Amino acid sequence: MLIGELAARAGTSTRTLRYYEQHGLVEPRRDTNGYRRYDEAELRVVHEIRSLLAVGFGLDDIRPFVACLRAGNAAGHVCPDSVAVLRRKLAEVETYLDQLADVRDRLRGQLAQAIEEREIRCLKIRC
Amino acid sequence: MLIGELAARAGTSTRTLRYYEQHGLVEPRRDTNGYRRYDEAELRVVHEIRSLLAVGFGLDDIRPFVACLRAGNAAGHVCPDSVAVLRRKLAEVETYLDQLADVRDRLRGQLAQAIEEREIRCLKIRC
DNA sequence: GCTTGCCTTGACGCCGGTGGCAGGGCCTAG
DNA sequence: CTAGGCCCTGCCACCGGCGTCAAGGCAAGC
Numbered sequence: 001m002l003i004g005e006l007a008a009r010a011g012t013s014t015r016t017l018r019y020y021e022q023h024g025l026v027e028p029r030r031d032t033n034g035y036r037r038y039d040e041a042e043l044r045v046v047h048e049i050r051s052l053l054a055v056g057f058g059l060d061d062i063r064p065f066v067a068c069l070r071a072g073n074a075a076g077h078v079c080p081d082s083v084a085v086l087r088r089k090l091a092e093v094e095t096y097l098d099q100l101a102d103v104r105d106r107l108r109g110q111l112a113q114a115i116e117e118r119e120i121r122c123l124k125i126r127c
Numbered sequence: 128m129l130i131g132e133l134a135a136r137a138g139t140s141t142r143t144l145r146y147y148e149q150h151g152l153v154e155p156r157r158d159t160n161g162y163r164r165y166d167e168a169e170l171r172v173v174h175e176i177r178s179l180l181a182v183g184f185g186l187d188d189i190r191p192f193v194a195c196l197r198a199g200n201a202a203g204h205v206c207p208d209s210v211a212v213l214r215r216k217l218a219e220v221e222t223y224l225d226q227l228a229d230v231r232d233r234l235r236g237q238l239a240q241a242i243e244e245r246e247i248r249c250l251k252i253r254c
Numbered sequence: 255g256c257t258t259g260c261c262t263t264g265a266c267g268c269c270g271g272t273g274g275c276a277g278g279g280c281c282t283a284g
Numbered sequence: 285c286t287a288g289g290c291c292c293t294g295c296c297a298c299c300g301g302c303g304t305c306a307a308g309g310c311a312a313g314c
Contacts, residue, residue, distance in 0.1 A: 004290065014291090015272060033280060035291055055230050058270075077237045078244045086241070090234040093227060100224050103182050107217040110204045114213070117205045131260065141261085143302065160310060162261055185300075 001038045003028075010046040017046070023059050025049055025066050045069055048076045056093070061085050128165045130155075137173040144173070150186050152176055152193050172196055175203045183220070188212050 007014045020026045021036075026045060028036040045066055052062045064085055065076035076082060134141045147153045148163075153172060155163040172193055179189045191212055192203035203209060 002291075013272075015274080018293090019271070031291095033291080035280085053271080055233060075240075075244075078241045083238065083241050086234055086238050090231065090238065093231045093234060097224065097227050097231060100220060100227065104217065104220045104224060106182060107213055107220060111210065111213050111217065113202075114205045114210050117202075129261075140303080142304080145263090146302065158261095160261080161263095162310085180301080 001040070001042075003036045003038070006038045006042060006046065009043055010050065012046065012050065020046070020049060020059070025059060025063060041070075052076075057085075057089065061089065128167070128169075130163045130165070133165045133169060133173065136170055137177065139173070139177065147173070147176060147186070152186060152190060168197075179203075184212075184216065188216065 001009075003014045003017055007017055010017075017026060017036075021028065026038075026042060026049075028038045028042065031037050048065055048069055049059075049062055052065060053059075064079065064081035068079035068082050069076040071079070073079060077086060128136075130141045130144055134144055137144075144153060144163075148155065153165075153169060153176075155165045155169065158164050175192055175196055176186075176189055179192060180186075191206065191208035195206035195209050196203040198206070200206060204213060
């Protein structure tokens, strides 16, 4: 499979695949003419990368998962390194969730106050 | 008040203040020598900017709040434009909170599955 | 007059994942 | 032989809120 086909089947671009390769996530063989040659397994790898990216992982975080898949595991998240990253990310997400909930509450507070303020002003001018 | 003093009192940098000015959030007078001259009121404006930035607003979103303050209001969030931005941002935050909760659940699921997987393997090799 | 410390404008760097273009090689069909 | 479609490498652009450096003007004390 050449890069264009893999890109199409993975729903991404050739530019992106070359970028992943540059960052050590995908390692195709090379044809004698220099073309990248991918085997079927790489499709799963790319899917794994895409779904982890979509969840907010960085390419560095994803590397263990790819290695895990490539080591023959059924899923990328069963290896110790992946689990470590999962734990860390989960903690990050939970922290961020808390912060975001605070932000939400503050926004609600400001909105409520603004509306209240307006009603007071509304009473003053007897509207 | 010159830019350095305002920066110190607002807990930020001169670079940052010039950046805000470039984006229409702060408008100091100029001394004859070209130096920026700020009055006391700008300190509150800068504080408003900083606190809104900290909550995740972009500079564009903040502009109405600054205008509101500058119009003589006690708080930057009581004007209609500010309220509109608040509503929009609140909606964004709530949406993002939901997405992030989904992500958290997926991470938890993967972690749980990975641990379960390991226990099964552990049983197989009778550890 | 010289140093020191503030001020001025302008411009590049960063981060991370991608888009997109330039300039060129390879392969196949007509 | 040529046209078209794939491939290659390398580099600039983007977003946003700054950090940071360069090169220079201004003010004040010695």
